[in-house]
Amino acid sequence: MHSIAYTVEDMQEQFSHLQALSRSQPINDWVTRLTQLENIEMMLSDNQANFAQAISEDFGHRSESETQFAELFPSFTGISHAKKYGKKWMKAHRAPISALYMPAHNEIQPQPLGVVGIMVPWNYPLFLAVGPLIDALTAGNRVMIKMSEAAPQFAQTFADAIARYFSSDMVCVVLGEVDIAVGFSELPFDHLLYTGSTAVGRKVMAAAAPNLTPVTLELGGKSPVIVLDDANLESVVNRVMMGKTLNAGQTCIAPDYVLIPRQYHVQFINLAKEWVEKHYPNIESNPDYSRIINGEQFKRVKGYLDALSSDEVHELTAVESSIETRLMPPVIVSEPAPDSEVMQNEIFAPILPLVHYESLDDAIQFVNARPRPLALYVFGDNHTGIEKVRNNTVSGGLCINEVIMHVAQHDLPFGGVGDSGTGAYHGKAGFERLSHMKPIFVQSKLNGLNMLLPPYGGLFKKAMALFLK
Known part of the structure; x- marks a missing residue:
């Protein structure tokens, strides 16, 4: 056949x-x-x-x-x-x-x-x-x-x-x-x-x-990153941008959005620009940078960006996206509205929203108010903060100070919730x-279960009295 x-x-x-x-x-x-x-x-x-x-x-x-x-x-x-x-x-x-x-x-x-x-x-x-x-x-x-x-x-x-x-x-x-x-x-x-x-x-x-x-x-869904206030921001940007640009963001466990203290917002964007220039120079001809799979997917995610104001969109390169080649350079979106498409739908592209939070409780509440994510990522050195995220959120998988790598651990189960x-x-x-x-169940030749057969007499009643206390 x-x-x-x-x-x-x-x-x-x-x-x-x-x-x-x-x-x-x-x-x-x-x-x-x-x-x-x-x-x-x-x-x-x-x-x-x-x-x-x-x-x-x-x-x-x-x-x-x-x-x-x-x-x-x-x-x-x-x-x-x-x-x-x-x-x-x-x-x-x-x-x-x-x-x-x-x-x-x-x-x-x-x-x-x-x-x-x-x-x-x-x-x-x-x-x-x-x-x-x-x-x-x-x-x-x-x-x-x-x-x-x-x-x-x-x-x-x-x-x-x-x-x-x-x-x-x-x-x-x-x-x-x-x-x-x-x-x-x-x-x-x-x-x-x-x-x-x-x-x-x-x-x-x-x-x-x-x-x-x-x-x-x-x-899939929207896998969040929670950045604690003591995190090493250069390390955060390095790992998050790696996860977001791998396969041009077309990864089910890619970091979908970042919950970050307000004071780190500008620094994160600047570090991200430096990271893209270092790792993907001449991005339009760089053989290491992948394309969006087809025109339909390209139009979908480009529509997410077109629906945002220019103040919200931070381009990380000077290269424009192209429907002809399906090149979509990495972009950061600043504080998008919760009901915007970029915050409602799984992005599946190199578009990274930054969402501010005031307290860690607020960040956890933000995650828990949405469908359970396939992955959750937390960055920081504060053990108490990490444990708080770990114990008060539910996700398919969790990485601490890393993204995506849990999928390659063959001793860990991989799945969603x-x-x-x-x-x-x-x-x-x-x-x-x-x-x-x-x-x-393998019964032994010598066993006492026959003593518990009817007619139920005194031995049975004593046994039940003992077991059913």
């Missing part, structure tokens, strides 16, 4: 084939799983340049170095982590048991779910396909992947590569437009993992609901998310 489905009928046929295999031939051995991980590793190693070129073609230009740093590097380290620990994760292991039931014992046995569906976004189409694929294959599943129609060059390149390195009995890539994506989300997967916008995430969950398909939704998503994966968390962690 062909490994790439182009029609709804092809897709449904391939799913049925994989589902039948998953029921008749479950992948319970480590050797098969390890082989699949090594296949991913070989595919990435052999196709690095092709993948980076295809992504760049989709973006109009995407820095090859960014593809290496933000997509290939975490993919390779994720594979290494799974190869190191996967055999241990898949073993049945003892679980605690109450003394009341001894000498019986409890076990937990991880089992493959069956067929996992992965819906990939366009912003990091390699890592956000490979990352979930690693977890799914380590857990012993068969996989169908729907690539984003907004990154067609990479989607085709990736699909062709998958077909060379994997049997279609193991991994299938699906290409197609929105109708294919809708049909994909309606398939009765054993688990469906979607990465993308909150609005589409709601539709994916609704489509999966009739099949009772469990879903992991990795969404509330509007920013449901469920988490990566590493062991991903293995368990895409496994059935089957509970097993």
Whole structure:
């Protein structure tokens, strides 16, 4: 059977084939799983340049170095982590048991779910396909992947590569437009993992609901930065601007806005200008600076800026944005109105609002009055202030004196909460998310439970009197 489905009928046929295999031939051995991980590793190693070129073609230009740093590097380290620990994760292991039931014992046995569906976004189409694929294959599943129609060059390149390195009995890539994506989300997967916008995430969950398909939704939202009044501002600007300009801001955990004490406002803007000049000189021709993915996205974010007054917009370079090349230089927005589009919507571009706060309580209240973010970043040295933010906010993930790097920690689960998503994966968390962690109770030949059978006599009543105090 062909490994790439182009029609709804092809897709449904391939799913049925994989589902039948998953029921008749479950992948319970480590050797098969390890082989699949090594296949991913070989595919990435052999196709690095092709993948980076295809992504760049989709973006109009995407820095090859960014593809290496933000997509290939975490993919390779994720594979290494799974190869190191996967055999241990898949073993049945003892679980605690109450003394009341001894000498019986409890076990937990991880089992493959069956067929996992992965819906990939366009912003990091390699890592956000490979990352979930690693977890799914380590857990012993068969996989169908729907690539984003907004990154067609990479989607085709990736699909062709998958077909060379994997049997279609193991991994299938699906290409197609929105109708294919809708049909994909309606398939009765054993688990469906979607990465993308909150609005589409709601539709994916609704489509999966009739099949009772469990879903992991990795969404987005507005990830805030809280700058404490003792923070080293040069360090803050260095890390925040790195996170905001990476992939031209098209990152689901990019710093979306900065809550900052008023006295640091002007200094932050000046330091940001110096930072951009240092790290992206001649930005219009700089190979390290990426473009906005397409004209539709460019017009959307340019509209956010056009709706603001000139006093609010602080350009960090002398270069103007260009719809023809989809170049959008970094911009800081000063104190935008809370109901402005730039403060209501996830920006997904190198536009950084600065919002003043008077007290740390005000900053925390500002964050908590809005939907739960996928990530939250706090900068400062004051332990009390950091702990206050840490304990009084809820976010998918938290970085202290850093941005974005938590996504590359394979020993940490990655996921959202509330509007920013449901469920988490990566590493062991991903293995368990895409496994059935089957509970097993093993009774001993010698046990006292027969004494608690009817007719309920005096011994039973004494036992209940003891246990129900």
